[in-house]
Amino acid sequence: MKLLIIKIETSHEVEDALNIYSHDVLKCLGTETRKRSDFEQAGWESDSTIVKLDEIKDLPEDLEFLAYFDMVQDQAELVKKYQKKLSELEGYGLKIGQAKVTASYIKDEDWNTVWQKFYHPIDFSRHLAIVPEWEEYQPAFKDQNIIKLDPGLAFGTGSHKTTQLALLGLEQILVKPETVCDVGTGSGILAIASSVLGASSVLATDISDEAITAANENISLNNLTNIKVQKTNLLNQVKSKYDIIVANILAEILLDLIPELNEHLNSNGKVIFSGIDCDQIEKIRTALTTNGFQIILSMQQGRWIGLIIERKDN
Numbered sequence: 001m002k003l004l005i006i007k008i009e010t011s012h013e014v015e016d017a018l019n020i021y022s023h024d025v026l027k028c029l030g031t032e033t034r035k036r037s038d039f040e041q042a043g044w045e046s047d048s049t050i051v052k053l054d055e056i057k058d059l060p061e062d063l064e065f066l067a068y069f070d071m072v073q074d075q076a077e078l079v080k081k082y083q084k085k086l087s088e089l090e091g092y093g094l095k096i097g098q099a100k101v102t103a104s105y106i107k108d109e110d111w112n113t114v115w116q117k118f119y120h121p122i123d124f125s126r127h128l129a130i131v132p133e134w135e136e137y138q139p140a141f142k143d144q145n146i147i148k149l150d151p152g153l154a155f156g157t158g159s160h161k162t163t164q165l166a167l168l169g170l171e172q173i174l175v176k177p178e179t180v181c182d183v184g185t186g187s188g189i190l191a192i193a194s195s196v197l198g199a200s201s202v203l204a205t206d207i208s209d210e211a212i213t214a215a216n217e218n219i220s221l222n223n224l225t226n227i228k229v230q231k232t233n234l235l236n237q238v239k240s241k242y243d244i245i246v247a248n249i250l251a252e253i254l255l256d257l258i259p260e261l262n263e264h265l266n267s268n269g270k271v272i273f274s275g276i277d278c279d280q281i282e283k284i285r286t287a288l289t290t291n292g293f294q295i296i297l298s299m300q301q302g303r304w305i306g307l308i309i310e311r312k313d314n
C-alpha cells in the first residue's frame, strides 16, 4: 500500500492547530514535524557540540509539518483544505510562514523502514536496556534487564527525556518488590520497566485506545504476567492503593492528578512525576504542598523536570 503525504512548510505557531486539524478533522494516519529550533537546540543540549546548521540536509526554515493519509484520499482536495486552514489561522493572527503545501506518495513499507531506521536499542543504564522488537541486542552485563518494545502509535519509545527521567526515578525508588501504578502508560514502557526491575504487581492506565492496545502488546512481547492494563481517566476508576505511582504526563494533567494521589498511595508510598516543563514547576510544587506532599528529589534534562515525591509527614 502507498501512503499520501501532505507536506506543509510553515511556522511553529500553527503546529498544535495543524496537529488537531489533521487528527480530529481529517482523520490522518499520523503526523510528523521537523522544526528548525530542534536542530538549533541539539547544539545547546549537548553543551559543547556546535551544530553546523548549514550542513543539515533540508533544514526547515521554521516548521515542516507532515501528515500521512491513506492513498485513496483526494490529494488536491487535501491540499486545498490545508491551504484554507492556514488562511484561517493567519486570520487569528498566527504566523503561517511560507505556507507551502505539497503532496507526494511513499510506499507503506518505506514508512515502516524509515521509522525503524531511527529507533535503535537504548543502553539506558546498568539495569535497563530498551530494545526495538526487530533488533538484536547483547547486554554487556548478564543482569541488565531488556525491555522489548514496539511502540506502535503510542508515546513511549524510551528515547524521550521525560520517559528517561521517569525511568531514573523508578531505578532510584523501586528497591523492594512493591506495587506500582503507571498513570498514562502509553507504550507501557514504565509499567514494563517497573515489572522487570522487580515490582510485585503493576497497574498501567491510559485514556487512549491506541495506548491500551500498544501497552497490552508490549507486555505480551516481554512475557510479563504481573501487569494489568486499565482504560481510565487518570485514577478515576482505580480502586486500590499502591506503593509507587508514576506519571509522565503534561503538567496541566498532573495538576488534576495531584488531588487523587492521597487516596491511592499506601503509607510511606512515593510518587514519580515527569513531563514538567521547567516553567511549570512552581505550579506543581504549590499544588503538591496544598495536598500534603513534598518533593524529595528533583531531576532535570534540558527543559524537562522529573520529581520524586512523598507525603510531608513521612
Ligand SMILES: C[S@@+](CC[C@H](N)C(=O)[O-])C[C@H]1O[C@@H](n2cnc3c(N)ncnc32)[C@H](O)[C@@H]1O
Pocket: 154, 155, 156, 157, 158, 160, 162, 163, 166, 183, 184, 185, 186, 187, 188, 189, 190, 205, 206, 207, 208, 211, 232, 233, 234, 248, 249, 250, 253, 275
Ligand atoms: C507523555 S505520554 C507518556 C507515555 C509513557 N508513560 C512514557 O513515559 O513514555 C503520556 C500518556 O498519558 C496519556 N494520558 C493523557 N491524559 C491522560 C489522562 N487524563 N488519563 C490517563 N492517561 C492520560 C496519553 O494517552 C499518553 O499515552
